[in-house]
Amino acid sequence: MSALSSRFRVTRGAFTLDVQLDLEAGEVVAVLGPNGSGKSTLMNLLAGLLRPDSGHLTLGGRDLVDAQPHQRGIGLLAQEPLLFPHLTALANVEFGPRAQRRAGSRETALRWLAEVDAAEFADRRPRQLSGGQAQRVALARALAAEPDLLLLDEPLNALDIDAAPAMRGLLRRVLRAQSRPAIVVTHDALDALVLADRVVVLDAGRIVEQGPSREVLTRPRSAFAARIAGLNLIAGTTVEGGLHSDSGVVIAGRSTAAPGENGVAVFSPSAVAVHRDNPHGSPRNALRVRLAGMEPRGDLVRLRAADGTAADITPAAVAELGLEPGQDVWFVVKATEVGVHAALGRSQGGSWPRD
Numbered sequence: 001m002s003a004l005s006s007r008f009r010v011t012r013g014a015f016t017l018d019v020q021l022d023l024e025a026g027e028v029v030a031v032l033g034p035n036g037s038g039k040s041t042l043m044n045l046l047a048g049l050l051r052p053d054s055g056h057l058t059l060g061g062r063d064l065v066d067a068q069p070h071q072r073g074i075g076l077l078a079q080e081p082l083l084f085p086h087l088t089a090l091a092n093v094e095f096g097p098r099a100q101r102r103a104g105s106r107e108t109a110l111r112w113l114a115e116v117d118a119a120e121f122a123d124r125r126p127r128q129l130s131g132g133q134a135q136r137v138a139l140a141r142a143l144a145a146e147p148d149l150l151l152l153d154e155p156l157n158a159l160d161i162d163a164a165p166a167m168r169g170l171l172r173r174v175l176r177a178q179s180r181p182a183i184v185v186t187h188d189a190l191d192a193l194v195l196a197d198r199v200v201v202l203d204a205g206r207i208v209e210q211g212p213s214r215e216v217l218t219r220p221r222s223a224f225a226a227r228i229a230g231l232n233l234i235a236g237t238t239v240e241g242g243l244h245s246d247s248g249v250v251i252a253g254r255s256t257a258a259p260g261e262n263g264v265a266v267f268s269p270s271a272v273a274v275h276r277d278n279p280h281g282s283p284r285n286a287l288r289v290r291l292a293g294m295e296p297r298g299d300l301v302r303l304r305a306a307d308g309t310a311a312d313i314t315p316a317a318v319a320e321l322g323l324e325p326g327q328d329v330w331f332v333v334k335a336t337e338v339g340v341h342a343a344l345g346r347s348q349g350g351s352w353p354r355d
């Protein structure tokens, strides 16, 4: 039996959402979709802030379709950490267990603060916390209430670019360590790869694509998934300072992962330089590929390799190198341009984009 079983149909003006979404215990699903595709509508239906015209919702065997938001056992981590401003971090986290009249609420709160590396902020009020610190406290607060389902609505969106990687890593650790299912709404392919077992792509109120994160993002079938995955993603196993790809090449990069994990190397097509000959002695990554196609992309030309890897170079460079489909060339990318991340999913990945 699924931990979460849901089916919603709701019409709001000209927009209709019609979605069925089931989650297993401990499963983390990323919901991706363009603006206006219905992601917030779906979250509001799950949280009980919006009533469906028809449908059902069961969570851990409980029928919740008529339940009030506070009766649902569904925790929400919003974009902005909605902490009570007049309470300390500890009191904020203690709020849920105390409201549920659970014994040891203070110990529970302290444990969760420690779990999100925020124990040292226990006595601070929200205005004394940075955005990243406040978001960690908000995560502890959501988890301390022991929800049966955790909803994360763009949890990294409000964080600055320096704080987001640490929070992403923390979310990964915390979501892996617990058995409750979670749904993450995100615009970021990296969040889906790092946090979620499965990706669901919404468009115009319907699920247009779903599957294991790595599979959907390395071989996207919907236009939206392709656009957000508009990066080269090479799947493999993480090694010290890089990735050993499934096709047997070691790619050096900036790694956020411990060695020996399922992982992806991620780099932009615009970071790729193209050479006809092997650039021996270069400290860069050199990937031998066969050119499969070329297409204009703004002022540049996108070269597509047969393995799916892409490079964006100028038309002048295409002419200078005399490039044509069918040729074997070298795609060269600096290690500093490559991010290596632990990724979930066991499927054999390839590279993106793929026709």
Ligand SMILES: Nc1ncnc2c1ncn2[C@@H]1O[C@H](COP(=O)(O)OP(=O)(O)OP(=O)(O)O)[C@@H](O)[C@H]1O
Pocket (backbone or CB within 6 Å): 012, 013, 014, 015, 033, 034, 035, 036, 037, 038, 039, 040, 041, 042
């Ligand atoms: N209160 C409302 N009344 C009528 N239509 C609404 C209402 N709220 C949302 N909609 C419509 O529902 C559709 C889906 O909106 P929703 O906010 O769920 O999309 P979203 O995927 O979360 O978008 P975004 O990424 O921009 O947050 C939109 O077309 C929107 O105009």
